[in-house]
Amino acid sequence: MMLRALAAALLLAVTTTALSAESAASATPPRLVVIGATARSSREIIRQALERGHAVVAVARRPGEIEPKDPRVTPRRGDVYETATLEAAISPGDVVISMVGPRVAPDQEVPPDFDLFTTGTDNIIAAMKKRGSRRLLVASSLGVENQQAVPADRPADMSNPATMWLWNSRHLYRDMAEMEQRVRRSGLDHVIFRPPFLVAEPRRGDVRLSVNVDSPKGTMMTYTDFAAFVLDQASDDRHLGQTVGLYTDRILQFGVNADFDELAREAAGKARREAEAR
Numbered sequence: 001m002m003l004r005a006l007a008a009a010l011l012l013a014v015t016t017t018a019l020s021a022e023s024a025a026s027a028t029p030p031r032l033v034v035i036g037a038t039a040r041s042s043r044e045i046i047r048q049a050l051e052r053g054h055a056v057v058a059v060a061r062r063p064g065e066i067e068p069k070d071p072r073v074t075p076r077r078g079d080v081y082e083t084a085t086l087e088a089a090i091s092p093g094d095v096v097i098s099m100v101g102p103r104v105a106p107d108q109e110v111p112p113d114f115d116l117f118t119t120g121t122d123n124i125i126a127a128m129k130k131r132g133s134r135r136l137l138v139a140s141s142l143g144v145e146n147q148q149a150v151p152a153d154r155p156a157d158m159s160n161p162a163t164m165w166l167w168n169s170r171h172l173y174r175d176m177a178e179m180e181q182r183v184r185r186s187g188l189d190h191v192i193f194r195p196p197f198l199v200a201e202p203r204r205g206d207v208r209l210s211v212n213v214d215s216p217k218g219t220m221m222t223y224t225d226f227a228a229f230v231l232d233q234a235s236d237d238r239h240l241g242q243t244v245g246l247y248t249d250r251i252l253q254f255g256v257n258a259d260f261d262e263l264a265r266e267a268a269g270k271a272r273r274e275a276e277a278r
Helices: 002-027 040-051 083-089 116-131 142-149 161-168 170-184 223-232 260-277
Strands: 032-035 056-060 073-077 095-098 135-139 189-194 197-199 208-211 220-222 242-247
Touching: 032 040, 032 083, 040 056, 040 223, 056 083, 073 083, 083 116, 095 116, 116 135, 116 170, 135 170, 142 161, 142 170, 142 189, 142 242, 161 170, 170 189, 197 223, 220 223
Parallel strands: 032 056, 032 095, 056 073, 095 135, 135 189, 189 242, 197 220
Antiparallel strands: 208 242
8 A cells, every 4th residue: 555655656756847847848938040130120129039038049141240249149140042051040949030131222222133032031941941940930011012002113203202112112022922922831830920110119019910911001110019029929829820910000100200311321321331241
């Protein structure tokens, strides 16, 4: 009788230890691989990821520019056109966040052969499959929903910032829309998110979602709110396999609550530095 009780006690102890270890493992935030880590949105994602206890591998062509500097952030040199550099950054079980995007001036046309999103994301998917990573969180844009609004010919009046951006970026958004299709066909656990215009302001907590449908246009959202939503998807399964549009009730008004000239100067400067670094 005593032997039977002792055996039961030992079995209970082993089971409890195993469950405790499993619970501790599940409570540990997954490691994140942020590709396109020098993007402004990436800096906020990395900052909040550290607050949540994630370790981060930050991938960029110029890793010296990655912020914030923190011992829990591993900067890696990587290029989405070079699959081997992506494979070197990814380990089994990592959650990959793709914030890949070009640095283009809004007053310059994106060329017809633009393929950063399609080719780059194809290479990310291939690297993840080879390295045993299953969850891909990828940034798209509400701009992909505007393709029907692109005119057949260049508008005569390009003074309106929205008109200028829609025309000059039409090939960018075409490539981005095709990227979304390739992510959906990848077989990976994925979330595609389409943010609106992002601004550097304190968190407002006013994010609204449009799941697998088009979103209201012309709104603005803070980088902090956007980053919080992205990081929620690292462990939350509710939006897996979905395309999630993000928007708010705040209407974007250039000259009132956003400065297009400042945006254009900043974008032009980044594009120039990008060209000089090649």
